[in-house]
Amino acid sequence: MTPSRHISRLRLTAFRNYVSAALDLDQRHLVLTGPNGAGKTNLLEAISLLAPGRGLRRASFETVQAQGSDVSWAVAATIETGDGPVDIGTGGAPGDGARRVRINGANARSVEAMSEYLRVLWLTPSMDGLFAGPASERRRFLDRLVTTLIPSHSAAVADYEKAMRARNKLLEEGGDSRWLDATETQLAEYAAAVHLSRTDSLSHLQALIAQSLEDTSFPAAHLSLTPLFEDRPEPLASTALEAELKALWAASRGLDRAAGRTIYGPHRVDLDVTYAQKGVPAALGSTGEQKALLIGLVLAHARLVRQRAGIAPFLLLDEVAAHLDPDRRRALFSALDALGTQCFLTGTDPMLFAALEGRAQRVTVRDGRLLPEP
Numbered sequence: 131m132t133p134s135r136h137i138s139r140l141r142l143t144a145f146r147n148y149v150s151a152a153l154d155l156d157q158r159h160l161v162l163t164g165p166n167g168a169g170k171t172n173l174l175e176a177i178s179l180l181a182p183g184r185g186l187r188r189a190s191f192e193t194v195q196a197q198g199s200d201v202s203w204a205v206a207a208t209i210e211t212g213d214g215p216v217d218i219g220t221g222g223a224p225g226d227g228a229r230r231v232r233i234n235g236a237n238a239r240s241v242e243a244m245s246e247y248l249r250v251l252w253l254t255p256s257m258d259g260l261f262a263g264p265a266s267e268r269r270r271f272l273d274r275l276v277t278t279l280i281p282s283h284s285a286a287v288a289d290y291e292k293a294m295r296a297r298n299k300l301l302e303e304g305g306d307s308r309w310l311d312a313t314e315t316q317l318a319e320y321a322a323a324v325h326l327s328r329t330d331s332l333s334h335l336q337a338l339i340a341q342s343l344e345d346t347s348f349p350a351a352h353l354s355l356t357p358l359f360e361d362r363p364e365p366l367a368s369t370a371l372e373a374e375l376k377a378l379w380a381a382s383r384g385l386d387r388a389a390g391r392t393i394y395g396p397h398r399v400d401l402d403v404t405y406a407q408k409g410v411p412a413a414l415g416s417t418g419e420q421k422a423l424l425i426g427l428v429l430a431h432a433r434l435v436r437q438r439a440g441i442a443p444f445l446l447l448d449e450v451a452a453h454l455d456p457d458r459r460r461a462l463f464s465a466l467d468a469l470g471t472q473c474f475l476t477g478t479d480p481m482l483f484a485a486l487e488g489r490a491q492r493v494t495v496r497d498g499r500l501l502p503e504p
């Protein structure tokens with residue numbers, strides 16, 4: 131059994147509409163209610179920044195700085211790990227596009243260092259259009275999923291994209307073929323790593339979903355990547371995949387030069403999502419059905435992180451309960467309890483969380499102030 135972790139203290143300074151706020155927490159879930167614009171999502175966003183990346187809004191760090199304040203923004207949390215508390219903090223100076231991370235008072239060597247102590251997953255209303263929206267959103271969703279399992283994945287994707295821009299520039303400038311050879315060798319190395327991490331993570335997720343197909347509270351998804359090559363199967367071994375990609379790019383230089391971009395590669399694949407039981411594309415489901423599928427996916431993802439990384443992830447569920455009928459809401463709360471992880475839920479109506487009874491702490495949010503309820 132994975133030891134449960136929880137956030138026992140949370141502090142926000144000059145973060146969006148919070149001037150300064152602190153909250154003591156126990157192991158239970160946290161329910162945040164309050165009127166529109168109170169700061170509920172902002173608090174979830176603050177927690178999402180305890181993971182690598184730009185958080186659940188994908189905002190720039192200049193934007194999270196409280197407007198009109200010249201105090202540096204900061205989010206700090208004490209995590210109870212089972213081996214004692216760990217203090218994790220992140221923040222940046224006003225106008226600074228970067229952020230720093232501190233762990234137990236010392237500067238961390240990288241943002242990924244936080245992943246040793248906690249993982250964070252989220253579901254927000256902005257993900258509602260995931261299945262019917264552009265492929266780039268699904269790739270981003272997939273890469274976040276992979277990064278929660280393999281923290282170095284986001285850096286691998288960034289390396290791949292950088293090498294691809296270098297290749298595009300060389301093609302545009304009519305670069306020397308030896309430079310192109312070297313760039314494509316490097317690109318193939320990054321591409322194979324990115325692609326294999328994606329396929330590997332998806333196959334683990336699929337295996338875990340298959341084990342719980344009989345639980346129909348939230349429909350199970352079947353996920354697959356569109357093929358990397360149009361006319362042949364993909365090699366499973368890294369070196370063979372690198373060789374195939376290198377050959378493909380060498381052969382498509384003329385085409386890519388004319389197009390002004392690299393046409394083929396892992397940056398073009400799409401994540402196909404269907405209902406596992408019905409085999410129907412996810413995008414054809416009703417609004418409520420798509421939401422239920424997303425919830426099922428996030429629950430499976432959380433179980434996978436717990437199983438593979440050995441850390442039960444914190445779950446941030448923004449305005450999820452409002453979309454569910456009472457039976458599904460109860461099923462969601464039971465599923466959250468079964469995960470054995472601390473969940474943070476938001477909503478405007480406290481009645482939506484009545485079925486959670488004593489299993490959650492409640493906080494009212496008003497104008498960037500946190501008011502715990504007795």
Ligand SMILES: Nc1ncnc2c1ncn2[C@@H]1O[C@H](COP(=O)(O)OP(=O)(O)OP(=O)(O)O)[C@@H](O)[C@H]1O
Pocket residue numbers: 145146147148164165166167168169170171172173193194195196197478495
């Ligand atoms: N950098 C910032 N500085 C100060 N205030 C900000 C900043 N960014 C956003 N806000 C304010 O935060 C508020 C939005 O908070 P948030 O999105 O957390 O609301 P919410 O409680 O989730 O509301 P809803 O129920 O409508 O989703 C808005 O009033 C917005 O103007």
